[in-house]
Amino acid sequence: MSMIRNIRRVMLPSRTLSRYMVKMLIARFIGILLGLVSVLMMLVLLAQADDVLAAEGASWVSIVSFIALRAPQLASQFAPFATLIASLLTLATLNQNSEVVVMKAAGLSAHRILLPLGLATFMIVSVHFVFNETIVVNANAELEYWEANDFAVDLPPNEGPVGRVWIKEDNTLILIENVSQIGNRVVLDVVSIFEKSDVGHLQAMARADFAIYQNDQWTLHEVRRFDVESHNLAITPSVEWDIAVKPERFLALTVRPDHVSFIDLWKSITQLREEGLSTDQAMASFLQKFAAPASSLLMPLLAGVAAFGVTRAGNLIIRLVFGMALGFSFFVADNFMLAMGEFGVAPPLLAAWSPFLLFLLVGYAVLFNTEEGKRPLQLVTGMLRRKPKNAKTADTISS
Template identity: 20%
Template sequence: MATLPNLKTRNKIRSAKVAGVLPLEWLPRISVMDRYLSSQMLAPFLFGVGAFSSVILAIGSLFELVRLITDSGLSVFTALQIFALRLPGFMVYSFPMSVLLATLISYSRLSADGETTALRSCGVSVYRLVVPAIILSFMVTGMTFVFNEVIVPSANWQAKSTLKSALNQENIQFKNRDIFYQQYGDIVQEDGTTTQGLVRSFYARRFDGKEMQGLTVLDFSQGQLQQILSAESAVWLPQQSVWQFRNGATYLIGEDGDYHSILRFEEQNLRIPRAPLDLAQEQRSAEEMNITELSRYIELIRQTGNAKEVKKLEVSLQQKYAFPFICVVFALVGSPLGMRPQRTTTSVGFGVSVLIIFGYYVMLFVFGALGQVEILSPLAAAWTPNAIGLGTGIVLLTRVN
């Protein structure tokens, strides 16, 4: 039966209510066991972030930058700048690995010292013991997602731009020649029904960032070629949401395929989607875009009818959602593995973590490839490795219990 607060406590509560603030004593508290287990995982987690980030950086960036300094004359200052810009992208990969290492090492030490046995003898179940690890993994999942969305895409893009500029390579942020765009939509048939098909084909020979040159537009809106527009240049007018074509001609095509008339013009506005301009300006890879930007780019590519590229990008989009939750999977796998009777040192734990991580990334690559060749859906391709890892963790946890 719950006891009432004493007079001193009641006076504190009354004073807090008057001030509009509740005392800290009445807030939910973390148990001593949870604080202890969390503190045991913190040091291995920080060690893992540093160790795994160093290894990945050395393999993925450091050797390349050293080679560029010696062979291509890249300045040390620029190399350090690029190194710093690439760091967030590599740290994101180290977060799940560090969760695995932290749970494996900390629970192994608790098991080897008999602390796990003592806690279980007090009535604490194995499932309750892994709660702090699960909470930690969800916190790291959120941190990974924020890094992937806010920091990594822009940092990767800036690193690539800085490197190209330092090496005097072409560093334009748009496609400067041969811009193709095919617009698909509803086409009215002779019987009045509509069907999906090619509505318009757009081609520009060159693009300087503002103006397109050497344009040809084919109109198929009525199910067959209706007209051909040819112009020297064209610009997008955002206020009117139209294209302004300059110094060109419109060729009207009859049903028999012959030219019926030619209409020449100095300026002519045509309401065509802005998509060709977006397609020319968007040159970032999936790693250099966040979820919103990648989703918009997928819609743009889908309009061109490039189904293979759309499928590849959709797999990358789903992987952006699925990747942060690897932290939860690794926490469920590392915790029961650490509760085994034999003691796991930091070096052995690091090695075991590397093997598990290698196996997981092999699965990630294989299932991603299956999604790109349309054997699996993008959703299944991205989330199946997580599901397999989650099932493995639950099985291990059940066996330990």
């Protein structure tokens, strides 16, 4: 305990000061996030309220349900941005009230001043991650399912993943329009089968309204099969489907990363690896589940430019704008690299964490080159440029 206490005294300022700074940041973060979500929610309602109320039997309850599903998405999406603004306002207030000057006069370095804000953002990151994995993913799935059914009232519950799937099995191409899970059964809706010869020529096409997996066997229902050579069209109510693909593979291929928790996404990645399929896109989304909330940890560092500097120089507004520009640059780079990872252009690890590491270095570079942070560098530069004491004597003797 004494070792922990000593480390805390070395790393952190006093407990009172740390609590004061943490409360400032968290209070501003909550206020800014609630304001952003409220304004954005009103804009979303202006655009989509008519669609929600157009469904038969829709009422104000439908609007409330829409808000309950859409608001968590907005809160999760704009949490890092709210952290950036809250950090800028907190540090600018401390600077303007000369509280940063008092801290530095008490012997606190820039790192010790920013560390309480880092602890506050760590709490924000932890809550953000849990909020994403428990509430946001379910809200995303339910809202997309509801939108796909035109906001219909009294829909049956969404039982599983939804999405179009292409599969190649030997010389057969299979297209499934929709994959769903009802209880213990996996149902494939609108199955299209394209049978090819060994040289690649199309031999037959088949289309089934749906397929069900029961007793370790797939069964196609309402099947229409067209033979290319004989031009015969055969219609059968049901037929056994001789295919080795298990239901888990279809479910893994239809998993939406923003609709499932990181545990379910990892199970899907494992299943795809066992099938010998590429997992780069899914892995990029998996790593982004950790990198996206962690981006809030950078915001006090990027906002540090608003804290260190002489306020009487009149450039506090410029520092705020510069800190905002750094934050926006990070969001642009993060979204760009995420898109590169999802398209398979960049490796998953690089796509998820390279913006974080890059702007971590940028934040430290800006911190060390602010007016207060660069004094040690100026001291070293001045010592190198200073003439030695005997330089004048040497010049006199030589003359």
